[in-house]
Amino acid sequence: MPFGKPRAERADAVRNREHLLSTAREMIAEQGVAKVTMDGLAERACLGKGTVFRRFGTRAGIFRALLDADERHFQEQVLGGPPPLGPGADPVERLVVYGRARIAFLMDHHAIARAALDRDRPIPFGDASLSQLHIRTLLAQAGVRIPSLNGVAIQLTAALEGPLLLYLRRPEAGTPPEPEVVEFLGDGWQALIERLTR
Template sequence: MSAPLPPFPSHEEPSADAPELLQLGSPDDEPCLRADAARNRARLLEAAGKLVAEHGASCVTMEAVAAEAKVGKGTVFRRFGDRTGLLAALLDHTEKKFQAAVITGPAPLGPGAPPQERLKAFGLALLRRSADELDLQLAAEPSAERRYSNAPRRFLRGHVLILLRQIVPDADCELLALTLMQYLDPSMIHYRTRICGMPADRVEAGWLDLVDRLTRTAPSA
């Protein structure tokens, strides 16, 4: 079965020409960066990626990245602000790829499939992405006040909301979107798979069952 927006967007599917959906960092991270600044940023991210690959995300510090990249610690802080900002920047590439797949990629993750099938595919894709990046995602978790309001989370939740409005238009879709996204939260995935020892196929099957049960409540076409 292999198959963002204000917090709660309008009914229209987000389009590829809406750059705010893919805007994950600050304006300083835009392509207008001077060439030398862009090279320095890439160098720091390369150093951070190497440390993650060799030692795991928990061992990545601003000091370690500075030493690996052979720059001053202040350079890393000026570029990324703090450790969370640095780790979030490492996730930026896969986040943009995932968003592009949702917006313009092939069905069922992308447009062209029924909303129920898109919702299933979305959850499976996000679960599998999290399995590949779970340690990094957990390390990059924003503070509590920003956890559900940062740009990537708003995009993902907004996409689920759009699909829910098509599947169960009479439901409180905003609240339901928040509830469904909790199933896909990295901390919850960590608890189910690492603490409870649930296999990935059981977690994925649970998502499909959840969507099927939701679909059965939808009004007939």
């Protein structure tokens, strides 16, 4: 087993990372995002500061890792979870449900995304290409025949992701969006999809 040692180290690293992420989640749930610091996280997780530093690099890195993990979970729900978010339902219904779920996800993660902002990095919030592909596929399944379907898919992706981006780049974006906003954007999305596919 020539790779035994590195592999064991890697497994250890994965375990530490998972432990740190779930500890960070607990801290956020109990005290909010503002209270999570590198030192505080190390102490609560009973790990050295060096470990936290090696895993995440910066405080923003903690939130970026949380966002990535949640994003991956969201994508799994879309690609393989129960319908109508997952496969198996009518494509128009899936589009409507996808948009509402995505808006809720983005708004729920507003505080974490804000904390993940890092001056030396692009704005967090993901690879929109999956969203784009998903929307494009469902529109085609719904029988929407437009030559510029790719352009429409990009714009509908931006319609979902954009409001949060527009929101995050405002300096006063510390306060979370109102729950009505989520509802209201969801209704807008549904109207857009229903008109587009009818």
